[in-house]
Amino acid sequence: MQNFLSFPEYRGVSREQFFNDIVPQQKPVVIRGLVGDWPLVEAALQSDEYFCRYLAQFYRGEHVNVVLGHPAIEGRFFYNDNLDGFNYIEGGERLDLFLGRLLELAGRDVKPSVAVQGMAVDKILPGLSAANPAALFAEPVAPKLWVGNKVSVSAHYDGSDNLACVVAGKRRFVLFPPEQVANLYPGPLDYTPAGAPVSLVSLHDPDFDRYPRYREALKNAYSAVLEPGDAIFIPMLWWHHVDSLAEVNGLMNYWWNGSIGKPQQKPTPLQSLNFAAMAMRDLTPAQRNAWRAMFDHYLFKQGEDPQSYIPTHKQGVLGEMSPEFERQVKDWFIRLLK
Secondary structure (H helix, E strand, O other): OOOOEOOOEEEOOOHHHHHHHHHHHOOOEEEEOOOOOOHHHHHHHHOHHHHHHHHHOOOOOOEEEEEEEOHHHOOEEOEOOOOOOEOEEEEEEEHHHHHHHHHHHOOOOOOOEEEEEEEEHHHHOOOHHHHOOOOOOOOOOOEEEEEEOOOEEEEEOOOOEEEEEEEEOOEEEEEEOHHHHHHHOEOOOOOOOOOOOEEOOOOOOOOOOOOOOHHHHHHOOEEEEEOOOOEEEEOOOOEEEEEEOOOOEEEEEEEEOOOOOOOOOOOOHHHHHHHHHHHHOOOOHHHHHHHHHHHHHHOOOOOOOHHHOOOHHHOHHHOOOOHHHHHHHHHHHHHHHO
């Protein structure tokens, strides 16, 4: 088994410590017992049946999206061999029927991989988040719920900061720093299993002949197993592979864009990356290097900050934009694309 690096671990983290000390560092940490007092977690610790029954009491009949994979995929939701499709199917189902099926499958030796991923809690299970509040957030952040059996999610990244709380079963997290992107061999930008590019390398069975740089990624990887009540802070752009280790697993997570209450920017950075790839695809290496200097200066501010010498009223997209000016810029860009 690979020897991974260890995360810093905390207990009893306050809201102020989280947002003033931990989040600004943009380094992942594990917070043991953060949501250990949730009734949802207490139900899961009694039994899988109690956990499912607790969820069902909030259910009002909305269908959820169920992901189903053949036993042969061994829990790894991924592409098919040609990368022109996926090795699983999806469909709408009642949550109570899904939970019953999940419990039924738990006793089988051979079973399909099943999961409900990214369920909108406040829509599907109204009242659940109020009964299990995220004390770290002063302002409401809409949670997502992930429930399934022994499945694996390939290394991918989020475009927002992420607080992931294990509420049932166990999960193993393996994280890679953003600078390991080239060593992870990420797949297509615009054709992905769940919206974000994923590493094409199998963590548990890596093909080093085909993906030799993956060895370097593993040297820089962090890992931890989280129990019910534990949480992990995953900063944006940190790649994370997640294994659900029990027959019934549950996770509640919260995404936010840097500061609570600030809406996600549109276009998102990932969308901007797609546009940039289109704009620069035919440039020569020398021309790309020239544009690298421009991006470093204006976007990543590697030298003198443009805001330090351009008057505030003329900073345009480099500074604070009024809603009216932002609309004008977006309208101009839409016309340009047309």
